[in-house]
Amino acid sequence: CTTTTQSSSFTESSNGRRNSTLSLLSLSLPDQAIMGICCSCKDSTDEPITSIKPYEKRSCTDVFFLLLFLGAWAGTASIASKAIAQDGDPNRIIRGYNMEGKICGKDAGVENKPLAAWPYPPEYNYRICVASCDETQTDSRMAVSSASTKFLFFCVPTVTVNGSVTISVSGDFQSKAETFSRAVGDMWTASWVIGFSSAFAIVLAFGYLIFVRKFASCVVWGILIMLAMGGAFVGWSFLKAADEAEAVGGSDRSKLLRGFGYFTSIATFLFCIVVISMRKRIRIAIEVVKEASRAMSKMKSMVFFPIFPFLVGCLYFAFWIILALYVYSVANRTTVKTPSTVTQTFFTSQPTGNPANSIVYERDTSFNNSLWYHFFTLLWNVQFLIYLCYMVICGAVADYYFSARPGGGVTPTAKRQRPRGQRGARGGGSAATAPQPQQAWNNGSADGGPTELSATPVMDSVKRVFRFHLGTIAFGSLIIAIINFIRAVVKYVQETSAKHGGRVQKCLLCMIQCCLWCLKCCADKISRNAFIWCSIYGDAFIPSASGSFQIIWNNLARVAAINVVGAYLMLLGKILVALAAAGVGGIVLTNNSKYEEELSSPVIPCLCIFVLSYLVASLFMIVYETTIDTIFLCFLVDSEVNKNGQMLASPKLQELVGRYQAESQEMAKIAKDNAIQPE
Numbered sequence: 001c002t003t004t005t006q007s008s009s010f011t012e013s014s015n016g017r018r019n020s021t022l023s024l025l026s027l028s029l030p031d032q033a034i035m036g037i038c039c040s041c042k043d044s045t046d047e048p049i050t051s052i053k054p055y056e057k058r059s060c061t062d063v064f065f066l067l068l069f070l071g072a073w074a075g076t077a078s079i080a081s082k083a084i085a086q087d088g089d090p091n092r093i094i095r096g097y098n099m100e101g102k103i104c105g106k107d108a109g110v111e112n113k114p115l116a117a118w119p120y121p122p123e124y125n126y127r128i129c130v131a132s133c134d135e136t137q138t139d140s141r142m143a144v145s146s147a148s149t150k151f152l153f154f155c156v157p158t159v160t161v162n163g164s165v166t167i168s169v170s171g172d173f174q175s176k177a178e179t180f181s182r183a184v185g186d187m188w189t190a191s192w193v194i195g196f197s198s199a200f201a202i203v204l205a206f207g208y209l210i211f212v213r214k215f216a217s218c219v220v221w222g223i224l225i226m227l228a229m230g231g232a233f234v235g236w237s238f239l240k241a242a243d244e245a246e247a248v249g250g251s252d253r254s255k256l257l258r259g260f261g262y263f264t265s266i267a268t269f270l271f272c273i274v275v276i277s278m279r280k281r282i283r284i285a286i287e288v289v290k291e292a293s294r295a296m297s298k299m300k301s302m303v304f305f306p307i308f309p310f311l312v313g314c315l316y317f318a319f320w321i322i323l324a325l326y327v328y329s330v331a332n333r334t335t336v337k338t339p340s341t342v343t344q345t346f347f348t349s350q351p352t353g354n355p356a357n358s359i360v361y362e363r364d365t366s367f368n369n370s371l372w373y374h375f376f377t378l379l380w381n382v383q384f385l386i387y388l389c390y391m392v393i394c395g396a397v398a399d400y401y402f403s404a405r406p407g408g409g410v411t412p413t414a415k416r417q418r419p420r421g422q423r424g425a426r427g428g429g430s431a432a433t434a435p436q437p438q439q440a441w442n443n444g445s446a447d448g449g450p451t452e453l454s455a456t457p458v459m460d461s462v463k464r465v466f467r468f469h470l471g472t473i474a475f476g477s478l479i480i481a482i483i484n485f486i487r488a489v490v491k492y493v494q495e496t497s498a499k500h501g502g503r504v505q506k507c508l509l510c511m512i513q514c515c516l517w518c519l520k521c522c523a524d525k526i527s528r529n530a531f532i533w534c535s536i537y538g539d540a541f542i543p544s545a546s547g548s549f550q551i552i553w554n555n556l557a558r559v560a561a562i563n564v565v566g567a568y569l570m571l572l573g574k575i576l577v578a579l580a581a582a583g584v585g586g587i588v589l590t591n592n593s594k595y596e597e598e599l600s601s602p603v604i605p606c607l608c609i610f611v612l613s614y615l616v617a618s619l620f621m622i623v624y625e626t627t628i629d630t631i632f633l634c635f636l637v638d639s640e641v642n643k644n645g646q647m648l649a650s651p652k653l654q655e656l657v658g659r660y661q662a663e664s665q666e667m668a669k670i671a672k673d674n675a676i677q678p679e
Helices: 031-037 063-085 133-137 171-189 191-247 251-277 279-298 307-329 370-401 457-468 470-496 503-537 541-553 556-590 593-598 603-641 651-676
Strands: 115-117 128-130 148-151 154-157 331-337 357-363
Touching: 063 307, 063 370, 063 470, 115 133, 128 133, 133 148, 133 154, 171 191, 171 603, 191 251, 191 279, 191 556, 191 603, 251 279, 279 370, 279 556, 279 603, 279 651, 307 370, 370 457, 370 470, 370 503, 370 603, 457 470, 470 503, 470 541, 503 541, 503 603, 541 556, 541 603, 556 593, 556 603
Parallel strands: 115 154
Antiparallel strands: 115 128, 148 154, 331 357
């Protein structure tokens, strides 16, 4: 792993903002010290960039945190080995054990008795093994004979009054049970339609991308106009109702309605002012969303990539649960005297045949405290997988954005398509095909730089992330894991002190929880922007966070616009895809003679299709949101460093930026001329 000394500088464009230069964190440490942290920064340069940093120019980032992450896994392995060595056995918790210490259904002598039952329910630690729950009414070892219900591997006793068992099933319960049974039967009958309709939601989601690319402007402006009209109508309705209330003598009600009317009208007026003042930035945000739609259309495999981290996450969660059971089952085996309520029947005091001494497992609290560490590693690993998926998608989208177009790719007249090269084309190229000026990564050499979009951008992004930037992901995920762990501890304190704590304490804990939630949201947003920056420049986490934060801070109005536009379009997409998939499924179910005869009602299957399709659309929109965020930050970088017609943005975006910059420059010139005029 080699390290480089780099920094970033961005000079503000002259669009009404004052020029400023960001100099990122530079470390002048010896190589041995840098190896531990890899906080690389790049030399200050104003040269344009026309590609993300190539593979061969990157270096390992945040190695210390990667080693810390591996150390956390080593700690988990240590806990697992100790739990197994100390006779931890999850079956002791899952299945239960009898008074001889034998696990029901597993150990010799009780292998044919898989269920655990309580001879005397108040004595929770004293159980016997039975073959079926019917034996709780006939077995002589039962101090209190009662009916019981099977729950997992236990026979749970029913309500007992004066030694007799009362069981009653009302007609309403039977009716609900039958209704539920029919609903389950309908879902089973229509399972193929449910499955195909949910899968069809992916096709509909891609269709929505085309819809957004063609009609995003109409949709966004239509929603904003409807919101303004709706606000005006609500305000007018309140004022009209206030006049009517005043006419009949309801002065208090009239004042309340009039207050609501004025408030709504003023809010609507301010909303319209904000929309009008941000119209240019909203248009840019719409074009960014369209560019994101084009990127996802060109790289369809991005939509399916999150499936792999999700499957890994499921496997890890299963491993985490099993290990947690092993840790929790570590206990000290002791022999105690069996209570007389277990060795004698409750009503006749006859011997039950249960042993006079019983084996009881008492939890090893000192070792069980390692569950806190185990819980923290869960938070860290889950967040690591989320950020890993996010950074892979960011890398592919950034690769797409900073790839050349036909004819040089840097002129407004260039086509929108990004040419595909061979696998690994991002690492090379020829001087004949390289765009001018040279990339900063080429150091002014005669060799052309990486100019074409790779044939496999997602896999190339996976390769870059796993080779160089796992430490950066570990750093960002560690921050979120620490915040979430503190929130969990505060939540635990809230739950334990709910009955005994005063109002001041409850209020204070709620305030702390709220502040931690806000901190987590801010840290998550900064981390995600840092990953996008790292995908472009290959910097470590701290320089990436600093650079991305500075450029976002200088473009807050654009950020607000893209957040509003993106939120509207993604919510609309989820609803439209879910409704369309449910509608298609409903048409199939109601127009097929097989389902008409076998289904009691198509409502439940259609509702199931809607829910599953909404989940599919939500996963799709998460990828879409990541793509929008990446395209937006790439556009900000592009507009800052690739000036004078060198931008790689789409022609429409370049046209908008150029037009608004020209207007801003003209306004700045007029203001300057007015300022220097003699008195």
